[in-house]
Amino acid sequence: MGSGNGIVPAIQLHNGLEMPRFGLGVWQAREGDEVLRAVTAALDAGYRLIDTAAIYGNEEGVGHAIKTSGVPREELFVTSKLWNDSHAYNDAIHAFEQSLERLGMDYLDLYLIHWPLPMEGKFPEAWRALEKLYNDGRVRAIGVSNFKPPHLEKLLETCTILPMVNQIELHPRMQQHETRAFCTERSIAIESYSPLMQGGAVLAEPAITQLAKKHQKSPAQIVLRWHIQSGFIVIPKSVTPARIVENIDIFDFELAPSEMQQITNLHANQRIAADPDYAQFK
Ligand code: NDP
Helix, strand or coil: CCCCCCCCCEEECCCCCEEECECEECCCCCCCHHHHHHHHHHHHHCCCEEECCHHHCCHHHHHHHHHHHCCCHHHCEEEEEECHHHCCHHHHHHHHHHHHHHHCCCCEEEEEECCCCCCCCCHHHHHHHHHHHHHCCCEEEEEEECCCHHHHHHHHHHCCCCCCEEEEECECCECCHHHHHHHHHCCCEEEEECCCHHHCHHHHCHHHHHHHHHHCCCHHHHHHHHHHHCCCEECCECCCHHHHHHHHCCCCCCCCHHHHHHHHCCCCCCCCCCCCCCCCCC
16 A cells, blocks of 8 residues: 555555655645646656645645545555644644545545754654554654754654654755764655755756756756665655656666766755754744
């Protein structure tokens, strides 16, 4: 279940659940027609993992697209996230239930704490709520997002279930070596968000455009292939049907070790999202 469509490789999370290593992100896909069309195009193209969040305001459209697609629910892997205003235990349970209701589903595959908000220090309480949801069988895996090693260390002091996934900003310009090492040592899977650097500068890097030419692929496909060969789960966002098809078409070629290294050399510690130590938007 939830392991993709045969093209997309899966990763086994530390609780044994199989998660597709490639999917569609829908941040900034507008609720209504836009998200409906994007998710429909993705499911038609073979995507089976969809990454949404309460704050994206498009869970209803995601749920609607899934329902009308005809793809059986058990073949899909649906992620949503707990927003920052709901870290208190009861609020977290309620927020999860509201996400399920908007999605029109009776379980989620993965539920993440969206941001740690270390200045508030309530994420261990939110985690207790996620553990309860997991133990009650309402979600098949639980994890975190934007957690740095100190946040994870604090969580590990009180948790009874280790997060299965940490979803973090990760692209060739921001490679998150410390967080990756910390998570890998503890069998926490790494999921790359903003993998294309939001369609930004990384796609114009000469190293990337040259590899694109050589492999007769697009710059985005080269970058996404780098994520896959690096072992990450990757969730590029697009609302453009041709790009949605293009982005999943990365399983018929391989980057050589020296080509992987050329991309890895682009690291510049360049964040485009907020620094999780300071982000406190609600
Ligand atoms: P991405 O790196 O996925 O880039 C998305 C942008 O790139 C869009 O503008 C899209 O345009 C464009 N694009 C997509 N495919 C191509 C292509 N083949 N060629 C050129 N441009 C392309 O950025 P996101 O920030 O959206 O990250 C992906 C997902 O990660 C989000 O949607 C969300 O699910 C998740 N995320 C999670 C966060 C968290 O805090 N946990 C934070 C940020 C993202 P268009 O849509 O117009 O085609």
